Amino acid sequence: MSTLRTRTIKQMVENNQRVRFRFYRDGQLWYSTECDFEFPVPVSEAGTATFFAEDKAILYMRYIRKHMEFLKKSMEQKGSLEFMVQQNDPSNPAV
Numbered sequence: 001m002s003t004l005r006t007r008t009i010k011q012m013v014e015n016n017q018r019v020r021f022r023f024y025r026d027g028q029l030w031y032s033t034e035c036d037f038e039f040p041v042p043v044s045e046a047g048t049a050t051f052f053a054e055d056k057a058i059l060y061m062r063y064i065r066k067h068m069e070f071l072k073k074s075m076e077q078k079g080s081l082e083f084m085v086q087q088n089d090p091s092n093p094a095v
Helices: 009-013 057-087
Strands: 018-025 028-033 038-042 054-056
Touching: 009 057, 018 057, 028 057, 038 057, 054 057
Parallel strands: none
Antiparallel strands: 018 028, 018 054, 028 038
């Protein structure tokens, strides 16, 4: 499962680092970086491209960035939802 780490996209792709194919599911090719950050590549966007089992990470920078943004938004929404649940919980003494 993907997790946000303190590494930047630049750190994940610099110095000729690689990505490796992990699995296919629901129309997405899942790859991981050398630091084990997993991200999807939608098959619908593949066109006539060739996707290798291992490739240069910099070629996948677009997909890494999109997934990092998705995870960040998901975490922010989760935090907002948890706050709303706490505010509406009658057993919460802080309310």
